[in-house]
Amino acid sequence: MEKPIVVSGIRPTGYLHLGNYFGAVRNFIRMQNDYTCYFFIADIHSLTTHPTPTNLQAGVKQVLAEYLACGIDPEKSTIFIQSDVPEVTELYTLLNMNAYLGELERTTSFKDKARKNPDNVNAGLLTYPVLMAADIIIHKAQFVPVGKDQEQNLEMARKFAARFNRMYNNELFPIPRPFTFDGKDMIKVPGLDGSGKMGKSEGNAINLCEDPKSIRKKVMRAVTDLGPTEPNSKKAEPVENLFTLMKIVSAPETVAHFESLYNSCEIRYGDMKKQLAEDIISYTDPIRNKINDILADTDYLTKVARMGAERARESAAKTLSEVKSLIGIKSLF
Numbered sequence: 001m002e003k004p005i006v007v008s009g010i011r012p013t014g015y016l017h018l019g020n021y022f023g024a025v026r027n028f029i030r031m032q033n034d035y036t037c038y039f040f041i042a043d044i045h046s047l048t049t050h051p052t053p054t055n056l057q058a059g060v061k062q063v064l065a066e067y068l069a070c071g072i073d074p075e076k077s078t079i080f081i082q083s084d085v086p087e088v089t090e091l092y093t094l095l096n097m098n099a100y101l102g103e104l105e106r107t108t109s110f111k112d113k114a115r116k117n118p119d120n121v122n123a124g125l126l127t128y129p130v131l132m133a134a135d136i137i138i139h140k141a142q143f144v145p146v147g148k149d150q151e152q153n154l155e156m157a158r159k160f161a162a163r164f165n166r167m168y169n170n171e172l173f174p175i176p177r178p179f180t181f182d183g184k185d186m187i188k189v190p191g192l193d194g195s196g197k198m199g200k201s202e203g204n205a206i207n208l209c210e211d212p213k214s215i216r217k218k219v220m221r222a223v224t225d226l227g228p229t230e231p232n233s234k235k236a237e238p239v240e241n242l243f244t245l246m247k248i249v250s251a252p253e254t255v256a257h258f259e260s261l262y263n264s265c266e267i268r269y270g271d272m273k274k275q276l277a278e279d280i281i282s283y284t285d286p287i288r289n290k291i292n293d294i295l296a297d298t299d300y301l302t303k304v305a306r307m308g309a310e311r312a313r314e315s316a317a318k319t320l321s322e323v324k325s326l327i328g329i330k331s332l333f
């Protein structure tokens with residue numbers, strides 16, 4: 001039986017953090033045996049924020065090395081760099097003809113970014129979900145492992161895929177679905193600064209390559225409150241976030257232990273943070289140690305990128321030619 005197809009990507013805007021890892025990469029690793037996987041580095045998407053050429057190149061290498069250090073196996077999965085597959089941007093152009101200003105303007109992430117950076121509301125930002133749809137459907141993906149923050153972008157990809165099928169009276173594209181390994185809701189890894197998600201631009205991230213000392217320092221500084229004064233009281237957001245993070249990285253018994261201390265008003269946040277920091281370190285330690293070795297091996301990185309590009313292009317070119325033929329784009333020679 002054919003394995004279901006999976007596509008997902010990460011922008012190379014710096015180091016991978018715990019949000020990227022638990023929202024995406026951990027699922028990539030778990031999926032690679034049972035699915036046909038395409039995991040890429042979304043360098044074109046990252047251009048919406050105008051990185052310098054040096055930072056862009058460094059970011060691409062870093063994410064590639066981090067993918068590999070986390071355990072994504074280039075023999076099992078196709079790992080590639082988005083810009084190495086020009087078929088993607090060609091499909092993006094074609095899909096743009098059926099993507100409407102109103103729906104693009106209504107996307108939450110577009111509105112958020114336009115509000116935060118009013119001087120850089122570029123067309124790439126507006127059509128970001130279209131490029132993302134092209135990434136996904138060019139390999140006819142059935143599943144997309146992403147964190148909760150990408151839910152709406154994925155919804156748009158589903159819409160564009162279905163629209164194309166309808167317009168051309170075809171079933172070329174499967175309608176891609178979000179994927180979470182345990183069938184639970186998509187995950188949102190909170191930041192340690194009291195509210196919201198962990199993110200690079202939020203400045204509240206713990207990176208995979210961070211050294212243990214720095215992890216301990218960041219976790220110990222996490223925002224909490226004065227502690228519960230009544231048994232079984234509702235947790236304020238910063239404390240809830242700390243527990244959410246603990247549920248993600250720690251053993252269930254550890255979480256239960258601190259839940260019970262919280263409920264009996266005996267919790268000492270300092271103890272909880274110490275435990276949380278150690279549990280984070282046990283995840284990141286083996287990865288951190290590998291990242292620098294892999295980064296130093298330029299030949300290996302080149303080999304992986306080349307192999308990935310070849311495989312991804314083969315799959316992408318096939319779909320693109322089907323798309324063109326359905327649309328009626330046909331060369332006269």
Ligand code: TYM
Nearest residue numbers: 008009010011019020023024042146147187188189197198
């Ligand atoms: P990006 O680069 O912002 O994030 C990469 C992945 O990490 C997840 N993530 C999180 N998950 C849970 N909690 C968090 N705090 C957290 N922070 C980040 C994201 O959900 C994502 O899965 N548009 C995408 C990249 C992309 C893509 C695609 C993804 C481009 N094309 C096609 C899937 C399929 C992005 O900017 O992710």
